[in-house]
Amino acid sequence: MSYALITGASKGIGKEIAKELANRKYNLLLVARSGDLLAKVAQEITETYQVKVDFLAIDLAAIGVAHKIYDWVNAKQYEVSVLVNNAGYGLVGALEDYSVEANRDMMTLNMLTLTEMCQVFLPMLKKQTKAYILNIASSTAYQALPFMAIYAATKVFVLNFSRGLKHELSDTSVSVTVVSPGSTATDFNDRAQVGEKALKAAEKVMMLPKEVAQIAVKEMFEGSTEVVTGLVNKLGAFLAWIAPKTITEKVAKGIYQK
Ligand SMILES: NC(=O)c1ccc[n+]([C@@H]2O[C@H](COP(=O)([O-])OP(=O)(O)OC[C@H]3O[C@@H](n4cnc5c(N)ncnc54)[C@H](OP(=O)(O)O)[C@@H]3O)[C@@H](O)[C@H]2O)c1
Numbered sequence: 001m002s003y004a005l006i007t008g009a010s011k012g013i014g015k016e017i018a019k020e021l022a023n024r025k026y027n028l029l030l031v032a033r034s035g036d037l038l039a040k041v042a043q044e045i046t047e048t049y050q051v052k053v054d055f056l057a058i059d060l061a062a063i064g065v066a067h068k069i070y071d072w073v074n075a076k077q078y079e080v081s082v083l084v085n086n087a088g089y090g091l092v093g094a095l096e097d098y099s100v101e102a103n104r105d106m107m108t109l110n111m112l113t114l115t116e117m118c119q120v121f122l123p124m125l126k127k128q129t130k131a132y133i134l135n136i137a138s139s140t141a142y143q144a145l146p147f148m149a150i151y152a153a154t155k156v157f158v159l160n161f162s163r164g165l166k167h168e169l170s171d172t173s174v175s176v177t178v179v180s181p182g183s184t185a186t187d188f189n190d191r192a193q194v195g196e197k198a199l200k201a202a203e204k205v206m207m208l209p210k211e212v213a214q215i216a217v218k219e220m221f222e223g224s225t226e227v228v229t230g231l232v233n234k235l236g237a238f239l240a241w242i243a244p245k246t247i248t249e250k251v252a253k254g255i256y257q258k
Pocket of ligand 1: 008009010011012013014031033034035037058060061086087088089090136137138139180181183185186187188
């Protein structure tokens with residue numbers, strides 16, 4: 001059986017996606033920074049699902065990291081047929097609340113690394129009888145978000161890049177799916193430094209990472225192009241599409257401004 005490579009698999013949505021794929025008997029390659037967490041996840045999954053699991057602790061916000069991951073995969077002679085670009089994070093606050101470098105690292109991880117992973121692994125994916133790319137965007141991709149402006153914009157990139165790539169690859173064996181979760185109970189809000197108001201709003205509509213992972217993996221194997229998880233988030237994306245932008249942006253500003 002070939003391997004599924006999942007970025008951001010040490011916890012949260014990525015860890016649950018890893019379990020979903022193990023349940024479908026995929027061997028796994030787990031990537032994130034925390035080697036200790038990855039080792040624990042690898043052991044848990046190996047014991048529960050009897051699949052092969054290897055992991056690589058590496059910073060995905062580093063320039064050119066996709067080549068290093070590919071070299072590791074190649075040296076170990078793994079064949080990847082599922083690529084899940086899940087690692088990502090947000091930062092809540094005004095543009096100048098964070099250093100130029102902090103904002104750049106977020107953009108690098110959320111956009112550049114995701115894009116380069118797709119590009120670098122494409123020849124290997126194309127060789128497979130059937131292969132899948134699953135990119136994780138966000139419900140924030142459906143409108144501009146004052147005080148989370150960069151993060152939301154990175155997810156617009158993920159959404160549109162994935163849609164474009166899907167059609168580019170329509171004559172190949174590679175299917176591309178982009179999944180946009182809404183508020184999900186992970187460590188995301190801690191790292192994003194979400195304020196009280198936004199946290200309270202998020203808690204009302206929170207999904208579990210396992211629910212999100214189940215939807216994402218099912219839709220990926222069904223060949224869906226674009227998926228928003230959960231009814232409330234689907235409705236939110238639709239309202240953001242039909243409502244005047246100034247209104248949705250003012251509402252978002254009220255929620256995200258600390
Ligand atoms: N939770 C939400 O409400 C929500 C909503 C919409 C979209 N999303 C998206 O869902 C995806 C997963 O997030 P999550 O909610 O599961 O958050 P999480 O629990 O914080 O998990 C993030 C994962 O990404 C990894 N990661 C972060 N920075 C990294 C780096 N520089 N290099 C390598 N790995 C890195 C983390 O591992 P290490 O810390 O070990 O590196 C972890 O495995 C993200 O793309 C996020 O934007 C989340």
